[in-house]
Amino acid sequence: MPNSEVLPLPAPAAGGSAVAPGFPPLTERPLGAGEAEAVARMFKALGDPVRLRLFSAVASHEGGEACVCDISDVGVSQPTVSHHLKKLREAGLLTSERRGTWVYYRVEPSVLSTMGHLLTPPATAA
Amino acid sequence: MPNSEVLPLPAPAAGGSAVAPGFPPLTERPLGAGEAEAVARMFKALGDPVRLRLFSAVASHEGGEACVCDISDVGVSQPTVSHHLKKLREAGLLTSERRGTWVYYRVEPSVLSTMGHLLTPPATAA
DNA sequence: GGCCCATGTCGACGCCCGTCGAAACAGGTG
DNA sequence: CACCTGTTTCGACGGGCGTCGACATGGGCC
Secondary structure, three states: OOOOOOOOOOOOOOOOOOOOOOOOOOOOOOOOHHHHHHHHHHHHHOOOHHHHHHHHHHHOOHHHEEEHHHHOOOOOOHHHHHHHHHHHHHOOOEEEEEEOOEEEEEEOOHHHHHHHHHOOOOOOOO | OOOOOOOOOOOOOOOOOOOOOOOOOOOOOOOOHHHHHHHHHHHHHOOOHHHHHHHHHHHOOHHHEEEHHHHOOOOOOHHHHHHHHHHHHHOOOEEEEEEOOEEEEEEOOHHHHHHHHHOOOOOOOO
8 A cells, every 4th residue: 555654734634635625725824834834745745847747747637547667767767656656645645556557647636726826816817 | 126037038028027938838849958948947836835825925915015024934044034035035925125124025927827828728628 | 422232135054956867667579 | 588678766976955154235214
């Protein structure tokens, strides 16, 4: 079971969803220390070019999931790919599932909406 | 002039806007190496709790701008705050302007929409 | 002009992170 | 069972990053 480590997030819904909504837009009010730490983990996970490409490859793959063997062409060694995928898993952005020989990754459903919500521009379109 | 360094981004519109749209959603197609590097810079800038709090403080501040003295209470020394604000500037997320004694920071207008666009969920809400 | 306050810069230190090769583990196939 | 392929883990190395204190700079104020 590849999904080993989980993280302390505000409302870890009991459905395997590690990233929960509940974060206000960054423009709404200053983030508290705890919130910032949790949110920063997500952004940090996407703050590496290799991880970003892996995430994008999974997110844009047909069927919403991708085998490691299909997305390993990002210019680094295969162990490094695995390492980054693990980071993305630990950050709650991806989930993995082994089916026979191959391991398939998919985007944690709530991630895009949660992070997108954080970046909501202020209502008053100044 | 605090805004010293700029970055190589795809379409640096000639308006002082360092972050330009032109990045497809991460779910649309796998990011190329160059794109990933540029986009990762933005996410990386928000991947630190202190920077995230500073960014949020500026973004949520009345009038869209904040004096350093108003947002320096993030638990680190003042030089560190300045260091992180510089990082956010170099990443194109903030701009700064000196008015008299104080320096005011504001969010680069296109940032929120650009990054939000990157996180657009797939049209097929599967 | 001289002082003080607000910011930014410099140099140093320690830790975290990305990277790799080698080895371990998992599962299918003969 | 032996072997092969796909994937993860381990240990190590090097560079980058966050943090600080001390100092430089810039601009009001008396």
